[in-house]
Amino acid sequence: MARTQGSHSDITGPRIRKAALKLFAQHGYAAVSMRQIAGEVGVQAGALYNYTPDKQSLLFGLMHAHMDELLSARAALPPVDGPLEELKQFVGFHIRFHLERPDEVFIAYMELRNLTPENFAMIEALRRTYEDDLEGILREGVAQGVFAVPDTKIATLAVIAMLNGVNTWYRSGGRLSLDEVETIYWDMVRKAVAR
Amino acid sequence: MARTQGSHSDITGPRIRKAALKLFAQHGYAAVSMRQIAGEVGVQAGALYNYTPDKQSLLFGLMHAHMDELLSARAALPPVDGPLEELKQFVGFHIRFHLERPDEVFIAYMELRNLTPENFAMIEALRRTYEDDLEGILREGVAQGVFAVPDTKIATLAVIAMLNGVNTWYRSGGRLSLDEVETIYWDMVRKAVAR
DNA sequence: GTTCTATTTGAACATATGTTCATATAACGT
DNA sequence: ACGTTATATGAACATATGTTCAAATAGAAC
Numbered sequence: 001m002a003r004t005q006g007s008h009s010d011i012t013g014p015r016i017r018k019a020a021l022k023l024f025a026q027h028g029y030a031a032v033s034m035r036q037i038a039g040e041v042g043v044q045a046g047a048l049y050n051y052t053p054d055k056q057s058l059l060f061g062l063m064h065a066h067m068d069e070l071l072s073a074r075a076a077l078p079p080v081d082g083p084l085e086e087l088k089q090f091v092g093f094h095i096r097f098h099l100e101r102p103d104e105v106f107i108a109y110m111e112l113r114n115l116t117p118e119n120f121a122m123i124e125a126l127r128r129t130y131e132d133d134l135e136g137i138l139r140e141g142v143a144q145g146v147f148a149v150p151d152t153k154i155a156t157l158a159v160i161a162m163l164n165g166v167n168t169w170y171r172s173g174g175r176l177s178l179d180e181v182e183t184i185y186w187d188m189v190r191k192a193v194a195r
Numbered sequence: 196m197a198r199t200q201g202s203h204s205d206i207t208g209p210r211i212r213k214a215a216l217k218l219f220a221q222h223g224y225a226a227v228s229m230r231q232i233a234g235e236v237g238v239q240a241g242a243l244y245n246y247t248p249d250k251q252s253l254l255f256g257l258m259h260a261h262m263d264e265l266l267s268a269r270a271a272l273p274p275v276d277g278p279l280e281e282l283k284q285f286v287g288f289h290i291r292f293h294l295e296r297p298d299e300v301f302i303a304y305m306e307l308r309n310l311t312p313e314n315f316a317m318i319e320a321l322r323r324t325y326e327d328d329l330e331g332i333l334r335e336g337v338a339q340g341v342f343a344v345p346d347t348k349i350a351t352l353a354v355i356a357m358l359n360g361v362n363t364w365y366r367s368g369g370r371l372s373l374d375e376v377e378t379i380y381w382d383m384v385r386k387a388v389a390r
Numbered sequence: 391g392t393t394c395t396a397t398t399t400g401a402a403c404a405t406a407t408g409t410t411c412a413t414a415t416a417a418c419g420t
Numbered sequence: 421a422c423g424t425t426a427t428a429t430g431a432a433c434a435t436a437t438g439t440t441c442a443a444a445t446a447g448a449a450c
Contacts, residue, residue: 002413002414002415002416002427002428002429002430003414003415003416003417003426003427003428003429004415004416004427004428004429005415005416005417006416006417007415007416007417007426007427007428008417008426008427009426009427012427012428026308027225027308027309028223028224028225028308028309029223030222030223030225030226031225031309033406033407033408034407034408034409035406035407035408043428043429044428044429044430045408045409045430046409046410046411046428046429046430046431047427047428047429048409049408049409049410050426050427050428054408054409055408055409110305113221113222113223114222114223114226149383150378150379150382151371151379154364154371154376154379154380155383157360157363157364158357158360158380158383159357160360161356161357161359161360161363162353162354162356162357162360164356165352165353165355165356165357168352168356169349169352176346176349181349183345184345184346184349185349185353187344187345188344188350188353188387188388189387191386191387191388191389192383192384192386192387193383193386194386197397197398197399197400197443197444197445197446198396198397198398198399198444198445198446198447199397199398199399199445199446200445200446200447201446201447202396202397202398202445202446202447203396203397203447204396204397207397207398228436228437228438229437229438229439230436230437230438238398238399239398239399239400240438240439241398241399241400241401241439241440241441242397242398242399243439244438244439244440245396245397245398249438249439250438250439
């Protein structure tokens with residue numbers, strides 16, 4: 001056998017990325033073999049190399065796509081008025097965006113060390129852009145006197161770390177609705193940076 | 196050659212655990228081979244099996260020892276008066292304990308998925324004990340009316356996530372001293388749970 | 391100094407790894 | 421219908437993996 005019936009790069013390509021995403025998130029990049037990914041797709045390992053030059057690029061592609069989506073989704077938010085409203089919007093956006101993509105988020109935070117140095121630098125720069133965005137809000141709020149944080153850089157990282165924590169426990173259909181989670185976290189974030 | 200000069204289990208054992216800890220933290224459990232660990236110690240791979248039945252037990256042993264230390268160090272803290280003081284003590288303890296053991300902490304949070312189900316359950320139970328400790332403080336504070344959080348369980352996880360974030364950026368000798376870090380985080384935590 | 395035990399070597403085993411490539415078949419354009 | 425291109429197979433390659441074990445030497449006990 002060779003080319004199979006119904007085979008098409010528009011179909012196989014996404015399926016490979018999807019399978020890789022799922023398996024990387026589940027077992028970790030290093031613990032997943034190309035043959036496992038191929039098996040999940042229902043294809044031989046060799047076929048993967050029509051879609052990625054190597055395993056590393058497969059990982060990098062997933063992480064890069066995720067960060068791109070994050071930044072463009074954030075950029076597409078409607079403008080709101082004042083640091084307090086901006087922070088509230090950020091909290092809601094962050095929680096929802098990340099809860100919708102648990103596997104991508106997991107990989108983006110856990111597999112950084114498995115990137116080559118060049119690839120790591122690119123992903124890190126994108127993440128930094130996102131963080132700077134939040135820090136800008138906090139700084140503006142401090143300047144206007146509506147926030148009081150001893151150090152905006154640290155507060156930025158603290159808020160993001162706190163929000164990322166949601167992904168470790170939230171399960172849709174659980175005790176709390178998304179709206180409730182958003183409210184609870186907004187309450188804590190708001191108070192943490194309040195004057 | 197066979198047994199080497201100066202070889203002693205009291206020396207080799209700790210060196211193996213230390214090497215495994217460092218390498219697991221650096222590259223991840225799955226990405227590190229027994230030969231790499233042996234190489235770091237200056238020994239052949241076969242020698243490792245005098246100290247661990249297998250690779251999995253090596254990982255589990257490191258995580259288990261870490262959690263044990265965490266819980267006993269926490270239990271050894273002097274008693275303080277009232278939820279506010281208890282929370283402050285917890286924040287300071289958590290930050291310092293974790294900053295002193297970056298590799299152990301990293302592994303304990305990143306390699307959970309590489310544990311067998313039984314081992315995972317044991318580590319998870321220990322972590323749960325620690326979390327429950329903090330939740331007890333928050334609940335007591337809410338009962339006494341000194342804290343106001345919508346949900347003590349979530350607040351617990353949020354606080355711990357926030358505090359864990361310190362390990363991702365703090366470098367000793369950097370811009371901030373340990374005391375300053377402690378003060379900054381205590382300020383944010385205190386306000387986040389305040390009424 | 392001899393016996394006993396602790397510790398390490400080094401080779402071996404079976405299997406798994408990422409990647410390449412000649413070959414074959416399906417889909418597409420004319 | 422036919423030639424071209426796209427997509428897959430399946431075998432092969434060199435190397436790496438976790439683990440075992442007989443043999444060898446060092447340290448400890450007497």
